[in-house]
Amino acid sequence: MTPPGRRARPARPRRSADVGAWAGEADVVVVGYGVAGASAAAEAAAQGADVLVLEHTGGWGGAAAMAGGFIYLGGGTGLQRACGFTDTPQDMHAYLLAAMGDGADADKLALYAERSVEHFDWLVACGVPFRAAFFDRPGWEPHADEGLMYSGGENAHPFAELVAPAPRGHLPRMADKRTGERGGGWMLMRPLVDTARARGVRVRYDTRFEALVVEPDGRVRGVVARNYGEEVAVRARRAVVLATGSFAYDDAMVARHVPLLIGRPGASVEQHDGQGLRAAQAVGADVAHLHACEAALLADPGLMVRGIVVDALGRRVINEDTYPGRIGHALLSHHGSRGFLVADEPAVDEARAQGGPLALLIPPRPTWVGDDVGELEREAGIPPGALAATLGLYNCHAERGEDPVHRKAARWVRPLRAPWGVFDLREHTVGFPLGGLRTDVDGAVLDVDSEPIPGLRAAGRVAAGLSAGGYASGISLGEGSFFGRRAGRAAALDELS
Ligand SMILES: Cc1cc2nc3c(=O)[nH]c(=O)nc-3n(C[C@H](O)[C@H](O)[C@H](O)COP(=O)(O)OP(=O)(O)OC[C@H]3O[C@@H](n4cnc5c(N)ncnc54)[C@H](O)[C@@H]3O)c2cc1C
Structure with a gap:
């Protein structure tokens, strides 16, 4: 021994x-x-x-x-x-x-x-x-x-x-x-x-x-x-x-x-x-x-790019059109691997339509769905008003087809409308x-x-x-x-x- x-x-x-x-x-x-x-x-x-x-x-x-x-x-x-x-x-x-x-x-x-x-x-x-x-x-x-x-x-x-x-x-x-x-x-x-x-x-x-x-x-x-x-x-x-x-x-x-x-x-x-x-x-x-x-963040990049990835405080993490390994790295190194993907119905439908064998790896469905942001925040444990503020800012810029905060390419920027799906990405990061x-x-x-x-x-x-x-x-x-x-x-x- x-x-x-x-x-x-x-x-x-x-x-x-x-x-x-x-x-x-x-x-x-x-x-x-x-x-x-x-x-x-x-x-x-x-x-x-x-x-x-x-x-x-x-x-x-x-x-x-x-x-x-x-x-x-x-x-x-x-x-x-x-x-x-x-x-x-x-x-x-x-x-x-x-x-x-x-x-x-x-x-x-x-x-x-x-x-x-x-x-x-x-x-x-x-x-x-x-x-x-x-x-x-x-x-x-x-x-x-x-x-x-x-x-x-x-x-x-x-x-x-x-x-x-x-x-x-x-x-x-x-x-x-x-x-x-x-x-x-x-x-x-x-x-x-x-x-x-x-x-x-x-x-x-x-x-x-x-x-x-x-x-x-x-x-x-x-x-x-x-x-x-x-x-x-x-x-x-x-x-x-x-x-x-x-x-x-x-x-x-x-x-x-x-x-x-x-x-x-x-x-x-x-x-x-x-x-x-x-x-x-x-x-x-x-x-x-x-x-x-x-x-590596075990989530579908085709869905992430159409939504927003936020941390446990409801703040956006990075431009979601980047290499998904960079999203995972950002979550892991700066946010304790705690994050959520927020998307709306058109985003989920488009991602599903384009998805391949590795699409929607984890989680396959939103963890919480609703059109009341306050309720989604409560369910996900995000501080009150934090996700609402992030969505508000993102949508305000997205109305003009731009993302001056994290600079996601215009091709992927569109206001995210209710009902929203929140995907729990906590502990979905692995690496070497x-x-x-x-x-x-x-x-x-x-x-x-x-x-x-x-x-x-x-x-x-x-x-x-x-x-x-x-x-x-x-x-x-x-x-x-x-x-x-x-x-x-x-x-x-x-x-x-
Ligand atoms: C599912 C998966 C997907 C991946 N996708 C990619 C990708 O797309 N692109 C990319 O670049 N990387 C990818 N990687 C990572 C990549 O495969 C490895 O980082 C890479 O193979 C490392 O090369 P290596 O020669 O150092 O190790 P390996 O290719 O693992 O070779 C090391 C060898 O050494 C042997 N060995 C270990 N210890 C001993 C010992 N004590 N005595 C004798 N033999 C020993 C092992 O058995 C193994 O055969 C992926 C890995 C996995 C598992």
Whole structure:
């Protein structure tokens, strides 16, 4: 029995001298076979490296294979052009600078925007399919297999006023998709894994990484893992690439670093337990942006955009035509995840008519309905007069087709008339951490003196990437594959020893 506060699986490093026998070895040992791991493995193998992947579960995919599949790409990709959109690396960079949060890694943002078109071409060359069709409605995802959509509020306040908007949410084509089982993310992962396999990448499933093995001079030499209860040590001749995902499912780390997410992990898998992060910290790795998180509000964006989202005090929160993750983030970080969506009958009817499989997720019906605002306020626990004042102000501006308070686009602004429906959105926000190991653009894990730890690279959600708090759908699969590739390529070229 583990004493309270102590870890069942310590992440402290092992000395190479204490490893009795190596159970296997490779030039590059990749830990985790999700999007970052598969991309790293494929690229390392393309450089001629002998690559071994260790994966905790019995199959490839991780959270990525369950994902909706947004990959945030732009700068003028073939898909953007085929759908009739103009985009440039400069505009994409300007958007990322504005959207990813203060303190975001400038080198990563610049490189990601500059090389995004090449990365899209690489994905296509690996066999990831995209249908050249644009989905032009508010929603969490396209309803069918359309390949392109706005996924970061680029066409809404404040970003639309800063930089020419372009849709950058690229979705692999998937018929009859079921996000959480087999969505666009599966159609991203399948070709990446096929590519890695064709290049000779070996995989050991059911093998749970526990700790790093280090030389006396601090160089990472390999890993210790557990396979059906038996401890195995695997040697890396060139480098270890950690690609184990976030710490969403480690309650203690969530409580310490991103308490907003206590009790609400989302868009993650249970293997995202922070072991990779802690093992790297245990050899001196630095971390960045551990407070940052993605937030998803489980409500229909098509309805939110036609109504208003207010907090527990009846005050509007944000422009409702923005990326729904920004609405969720605003509610979670500034309003304790307590909010309400207020809509009228035409709004509900229009949203239902336009809705797809993910429409009206939660709640399916208004919690309270009525034409007496005072009564609705009492029922929802909103202070008397507060919602009435908000509705009055919104409708006063909406009569003129404008929203000078939160700047929702005129296209969505219309007075909301009685009877109103109030949807209870309290506790409908889930999310995952975005911070992690501090790495350079080639995945080298940096120590607290900003020096690379020899033999150790990382990519995907175990590392801090583009975000310092802001987010757009597709950033995780985008940066996981992009920086995963770079980490794999660099690992294959790391010094042989
Ligand atoms: C339902 C859903 C929808 C989503 N939609 C999107 C979307 O549209 N766009 C987007 O960008 N993101 C989306 N995400 C998030 C995205 O899938 C993840 O953030 C992304 O996959 C992270 O990449 P990764 O390589 O770091 O982790 P993963 O892809 O999860 O891969 C990590 C792998 O490491 C393995 N692993 C973990 N610990 C160990 C260990 N100790 N030893 C060995 N192996 C280990 C895991 O089993 C897993 O296979 C979604 C996620 C879900 C679940």
